[in-house]
Amino acid sequence: QKEVEQNSGPLSVPEGAIASLNCTYSDRGSQSFFWYRQYSGKSPELIMFIYSNGDKEDGRFTAQLNKASQYVSLLIRDSQPSDSATYLCAVTPYGGATNKLIFGTGTLLAVQP
Amino acid sequence: KAGVTQTPRYLIKTRGQQVTLSCSPISGHRSVSWYQQTPGQGLQFLFEYFSETQRNKGNFPGRFSGRQFSNSRSEMNVSTLELGDSALYLCASSLTGHNTEAFFGQGTRLTVV
Numbered sequence: 001q002k003e004v005e006q007n008s009g010p011l012s013v014p015e016g017a018i019a020s021l022n023c024t025y026s027d028r029g030s031q032s033f034f035w036y037r038q039y040s041g042k043s044p045e046l047i048m049f050i051y052s053n054g055d056k057e058d059g060r061f062t063a064q065l066n067k068a069s070q071y072v073s074l075l076i077r078d079s080q081p082s083d084s085a086t087y088l089c090a091v092t093p094y095g096g097a098t099n100k101l102i103f104g105t106g107t108l109l110a111v112q113p
Numbered sequence: 114k115a116g117v118t119q120t121p122r123y124l125i126k127t128r129g130q131q132v133t134l135s136c137s138p139i140s141g142h143r144s145v146s147w148y149q150q151t152p153g154q155g156l157q158f159l160f161e162y163f164s165e166t167q168r169n170k171g172n173f174p175g176r177f178s179g180r181q182f183s184n185s186r187s188e189m190n191v192s193t194l195e196l197g198d199s200a201l202y203l204c205a206s207s208l209t210g211h212n213t214e215a216f217f218g219q220g221t222r223l224t225v226v
Contacts, residue, residue, distance in 0.1 A: 032212045043203055043217040044156070051212070088156065097211035099144050100169045103156040 003027060006089050006104035014112050019076040021087050021107050026070070029094025033065055033072045034101065036088040044088055048074060079111045115140065117206045117218035125224045131192040134221045138185050138206030145187040146215060147179060150201040159202075162187055163210050194225045 005024045013019045021035075032051050036044035048063040050056045050072065056063045062075040072091075076083055086106040093102055118137040126132050138145050147159040158171040162181035179189040191198055201222050205215035 034214070036217075043201075043220045046214055046216060049214050090156075092212055095169075097163075098161060098169055099146055099163075099205075099207040099211060099213060099215055100158055100161050101146070101148075101156075101205070101215060102158065103148075105155045 002104075003093075003102050004089055004091055004104040006087075006107045008105055009108040010110050011107055012110045012112060013079050015079060015081060017079050019079045019083065019109055019111070021074040021076075021089075021109065022071060023073065023089030023104055024071045025089075025091050025102075027091070027093050027102075028067075028070060030070075030091040031094060032092040033063070034090040034092075035061075035063060035072075035074045036090060037083075038086045038088055038106065040085075076109075079109075081111045081113050084109055084111045117204055117216055119202075119204050119218035119221050121221060122219060123222045123224075125226060126194050128194055128196060128225055130194050131190060132194060132223060133188055133190045134202055134204075134223075136187045136189075136204030136206075136218060138187070138204075139208075139216060142206040142208050142216075143185050144207035144210060144213070145181055145185065146205045146207070147187070147189050148203045148205065149173075150203060150220075151199075156203070159189065191223075196225050199223060199225045 035048040038044045050063040064073045088106045089104040090101040146161040161169040181187045
């Protein structure tokens, strides 16, 4: 079992729709949870982070964390073609003071105009 | 505020050679982590430094090493290069010692021929 799992996609949504990206993790002690966006040929860009159960909203993005079920999701409202990218889920594992990140393989999102 | 700076951006090396990559974190950030990204394995953690000390190391051979200087700048070294070391090497900068957001540099694209 991989430590952080994501559906590789591609996830295709029409412009203006809600894109829902999901991620599960195996380490119940995972501490922090991050979503990165990576355009082809570019480096990952942090778009959301969440530490506590529940929802966190920032503009068109909402991160949801459910530690009991060990999943974290990212909702993108009013999806735009410019949102087309690979979305990487990352977690900080249990184990004291660290900024180490364990990444999923990413979900490719394609927003159709 | 300047972001994370990695140099060089591109490198071509021959098998058996060694290479040194450099990372300057965001001003005031004290934690630097290194990752390797390949199409087959995704983003994999190499090592993490905080206040000149290596705190965590990923599952990579001893040919991969790093260090952090008193000004938080970091270098990683790969000796006896192999074809499989061809990858995008990414440096991430974090403000504090744990569970804080990590911001990536543009990466160094290493090609081993």
